[in-house]
Amino acid sequence: xxxxxxxxxxxxxxxxxxxxxxxxxxTRNITIGVVDSVDSKVLNEKRRxxxxxxxxxxxxxxxxxxxxxxxxxxxxxGMIKRLNSTDNCSEMIIxxxxxxxxxxxxxxxxxKADDPRFRLRNTGGGEKFMEFIEKELMPKIETSYSTAPYRxxxxxxxxxxxxxxxxxxxxxxxxxxxxxxxxxxxxxKKLLKxxxxxxxxxxFANKFLFLAIANSMDEGMDTISVRKDESFNAMIIRxxxxxxxxxxxxQSNQLKFDYKYYAHDDHxxxxxxxxxxxxxxxxxxxxxxxxxxxxxxxxxxLSVILETHYKKVSTQLGYTVLPDENLVNDAGYTxxxxxxxxxxxxxFKLNVLNYPKSSNAFDSLGxxxxxxxxxxxxIISFKKALEIKETPHTRKKMEKLLKK
Amino acid sequence: xxxxxxxxxxxxxxxxxxxxxxxxxxTRNITIGVVDSVDSKVLNEKRRxxxxxxxxxxxxxxxxxxxxxxxxxxxxxGMIKRLNSTDNCSEMIIxxxxxxxxxxxxxxxxxKADDPRFRLRNTGGGEKFMEFIEKELMPKIETSYSTAPYRxxxxxxxxxxxxxxxxxxxxxxxxxxxxxxxxxxxxxKKLLKxxxxxxxxxxFANKFLFLAIANSMDEGMDTISVRKDESFNAMIIRxxxxxxxxxxxxQSNQLKFDYKYYAHDDHxxxxxxxxxxxxxxxxxxxxxxxxxxxxxxxxxxLSVILETHYKKVSTQLGYTVLPDENLVNDAGYTxxxxxxxxxxxxxFKLNVLNYPKSSNAFDSLGxxxxxxxxxxxxIISFKKALEIKETPHTRKKMEKLLKK
Numbered sequence: 001x002x003x004x005x006x007x008x009x010x011x012x013x014x015x016x017x018x019x020x021x022x023x024x025x026x027t028r029n030i031t032i033g034v035v036d037s038v039d040s041k042v043l044n045e046k047r048r049x050x051x052x053x054x055x056x057x058x059x060x061x062x063x064x065x066x067x068x069x070x071x072x073x074x075x076x077x078g079m080i081k082r083l084n085s086t087d088n089c090s091e092m093i094i095x096x097x098x099x100x101x102x103x104x105x106x107x108x109x110x111x112k113a114d115d116p117r118f119r120l121r122n123t124g125g126g127e128k129f130m131e132f133i134e135k136e137l138m139p140k141i142e143t144s145y146s147t148a149p150y151r152x153x154x155x156x157x158x159x160x161x162x163x164x165x166x167x168x169x170x171x172x173x174x175x176x177x178x179x180x181x182x183x184x185x186x187x188x189k190k191l192l193k194x195x196x197x198x199x200x201x202x203x204f205a206n207k208f209l210f211l212a213i214a215n216s217m218d219e220g221m222d223t224i225s226v227r228k229d230e231s232f233n234a235m236i237i238r239x240x241x242x243x244x245x246x247x248x249x250x251q252s253n254q255l256k257f258d259y260k261y262y263a264h265d266d267h268x269x270x271x272x273x274x275x276x277x278x279x280x281x282x283x284x285x286x287x288x289x290x291x292x293x294x295x296x297x298x299x300x301x302l303s304v305i306l307e308t309h310y311k312k313v314s315t316q317l318g319y320t321v322l323p324d325e326n327l328v329n330d331a332g333y334t335x336x337x338x339x340x341x342x343x344x345x346x347x348f349k350l351n352v353l354n355y356p357k358s359s360n361a362f363d364s365l366g367x368x369x370x371x372x373x374x375x376x377x378x379i380i381s382f383k384k385a386l387e388i389k390e391t392p393h394t395r396k397k398m399e400k401l402l403k404k
Numbered sequence: 405x406x407x408x409x410x411x412x413x414x415x416x417x418x419x420x421x422x423x424x425x426x427x428x429x430x431t432r433n434i435t436i437g438v439v440d441s442v443d444s445k446v447l448n449e450k451r452r453x454x455x456x457x458x459x460x461x462x463x464x465x466x467x468x469x470x471x472x473x474x475x476x477x478x479x480x481x482g483m484i485k486r487l488n489s490t491d492n493c494s495e496m497i498i499x500x501x502x503x504x505x506x507x508x509x510x511x512x513x514x515x516k517a518d519d520p521r522f523r524l525r526n527t528g529g530g531e532k533f534m535e536f537i538e539k540e541l542m543p544k545i546e547t548s549y550s551t552a553p554y555r556x557x558x559x560x561x562x563x564x565x566x567x568x569x570x571x572x573x574x575x576x577x578x579x580x581x582x583x584x585x586x587x588x589x590x591x592x593k594k595l596l597k598x599x600x601x602x603x604x605x606x607x608f609a610n611k612f613l614f615l616a617i618a619n620s621m622d623e624g625m626d627t628i629s630v631r632k633d634e635s636f637n638a639m640i641i642r643x644x645x646x647x648x649x650x651x652x653x654x655q656s657n658q659l660k661f662d663y664k665y666y667a668h669d670d671h672x673x674x675x676x677x678x679x680x681x682x683x684x685x686x687x688x689x690x691x692x693x694x695x696x697x698x699x700x701x702x703x704x705x706l707s708v709i710l711e712t713h714y715k716k717v718s719t720q721l722g723y724t725v726l727p728d729e730n731l732v733n734d735a736g737y738t739x740x741x742x743x744x745x746x747x748x749x750x751x752f753k754l755n756v757l758n759y760p761k762s763s764n765a766f767d768s769l770g771x772x773x774x775x776x777x778x779x780x781x782x783i784i785s786f787k788k789a790l791e792i793k794e795t796p797h798t799r800k801k802m803e804k805l806l807k808k
Contacts, residue, residue, distance in 0.1 A: 078482030
């Protein structure tokens with residue numbers, strides 16, 4: 001069945017909004033997730049978590065874990081939905097871990113170094129907190145939802161410190177790390193001092209890091225002059241700039257690293273754009289660019305081009321990303337409309353291979369066989385489609401065929 | 405009463421997350437708004453709308469109206485909540501107008517010029533659609549919710565064309581306009597051709613426009629060379645660049661105008677960053693920057709500085725923006741802690757003036773009078789606080805005072 005058309009080029013200026021609505025219509029409330037909790041034995045307390053799960057039966061989703069979830073959750077859900085709608089990242093499960101309690105500085109720091117200037121009390125519980133994430137939270141998420149083996153870890157400020165610590169010392173836990181203005185000053189820059197050795201002596205193949213640096217400097221300072229600034233305000237940014245220097249100098253460790261300095265954002269406001277830029281960085285090559293020639297040139301091997309693209313994306317991300325079902329389906333019908341039968345057949349066959357539980361993929365393949373007057377195969381395809389899901393329009397075509 | 409501290413400077417690196425949670429805890433669902441509808445007599449049909457209303461009794465909120473609401477709503481709700489949390493814009497009511505139906509190209513175009521290349525059918529209903537917004541939708545929103553007299557209008561593609569049309573011909577309807585890669589090519593660039601005269605012969609005092617220009621060009625083109633490009637793909641961007649030229653050339657009309665070209669975004673993906681940049685532009689001077697000296701210098705006239713800032717913001721935005729209650733309250737307690745009694749008194753008095761329905765503002769003023777041992781006025785303040793809302797901690801202080 002031909003779906004509402006996927007738009008291949010930006011020329012379709014007026015119509016790309018015409019996709020089927022995903023917003024809820026059956027209820028008055030617009031709901032983006034649930035509040036849940038984990039009774040943690042490791043921490044001996046109940047932990048509040050926020051969870052967003054995209055719709056899509058049979059699909060597997062990467063999981064983004066964000067610290068200080070109460071602050072970041074809603075914005076990330078909206079942002080990633082929007083980025084996905086323009087093919088700039090995959091849909092994701094988003095898990096907000098609440099740190100909005102008296103134990104925040106305990107959870108996010110690995111070493112004991114209380115500092116009243118920063119209201120750091122009861123520090124040093126990071127190891128236990130990561131044990132909670134690894135042994136209790138992740139298993140809960142991965143048994144409850146349909147997850148792809150790709151995890152993103154997001155932290156801001158003290159949370160950014162925990163993200164850096166995890167990348168350096170437990171890199172197996174996540175695939176991609178977003179460290180937003182991390183509190184590298186903690187405990188007399190302890191982690192920063194350890195980082196050069198760790199980054200030099202280890203490899204970080206298939207790991208991504210995005211480091212965001214906010215403008216937390218006194219007026220009149222810049223990222224050069226602040227390095228010699230001994231003032232209180234310089235204490236935040238200097239160790240972050242030093243972290244950046246080390247990361248730039250050790251890039252032979254295969255870590256995929258990018259960073260950005262945000263001149264117009266302070267320590268608090270930097271998080272939003274940082275998260276956006278990080279996701280765009282991780283998913284830089286994700287989007288399939290449909291060139292006009294792929295559709296107009298009858299000899300273009302579009303199914304092969306698509307497979308090659310998504311194999312490359314899968315290798316880069318470290319998990320299998322399949323060609324988008326609607327994109328392939330629509331390209332198939334475009335080819336069929338142009339009587340490019342080889343191309344159309346290959347595309348529809350690609351879809352039933354990738355989406356064997358999709359009734360519509362088999363229905364479309366049936367349409368293809370109908371068009372080339374291969375009624376036997378059309379019947380096989382429609383039969384398969386109906387086995388998966390009884391659909392009136394498929395049934396009608398089937399009955400018409402059987403009457404012949 | 406002293407609230408959980410508002411953080412004045414970015415130095416409070418570890419603790420700014422410690423604000424009271426606004427997320428729902430009483431239910432498992434995380435809800436950001438409602439689906440509602442308007443039975444439109446003007447359009448003779450039922451129109452679906454999405455509505456987000458911030459919490460906050462007694463507060464008045466600007467209203468952001470966004471076309472193609474189903475696509476933009478969630479991302480805007482999260483974005484504006486996040487921008488507000490870092491004081492980069494006010495909280496807002498967000499109204500998503502659904503255009504995801506067969507009448508989209510009818511609603512968003514003012515002139516009849518169907519074009520099968522862009523699947524434009526049944527065009528030319530823009531005037532009626534704007535009548536629906538002005539006569540039916542706006543009254544519904546403004547009678548149902550607590551609105552400030554400040555409206556933002558957001559449109560993308562054909563929606564951007566409608567936004568431009570409204571700014572040029574019905575500018576009284578909104579205060580600020582976001583035109584995202586607008587379809588200025590419509591009807592042989594009719595609106596573009598009219599715009600120079602309109603922009604030259606009228607003034608646009610207190611009106612804001614942000615124009616976003618996406619990279620919809622063929623590979624190898626840039627914003628210079630595309631102006632001579634006669635290809636199909638250049639048809640979108642050329643009239644937008646020409647619109648920008650006219651806006652730049654006619655800035656004596658007092659329109660507050662900014663634009664941005666997004667080299668890394670196509671027609672579809674540009675919307676998200678464009679909305680973010682536009683809100684930052686409209687609210688550029690909104691944030692109150694608390695300098696250390698305002699708090700440390702006993703002679704700093706902080707209440708006057710605050711009033712001056714918010715008066716300037718109010719003038720710029722065209723509606724009254726009051727100094728943030730928590731910010732003033734916390735600054736008051738900071739001054740009180742430093743025995744800066746004049747400063748503290750002025751701040752607490754400012755708050756009861758601005759928030760006469762706030763029990764906490766009167767409770768805080770009572771604390772101030774207690775501290776300076778003016779028991780008579782402390783009793784008056786606590787009494788007022790209790791009249792507004794019975795609160796145990798205020799009652800306790802009151803009873804203790806009355807025993808003296």
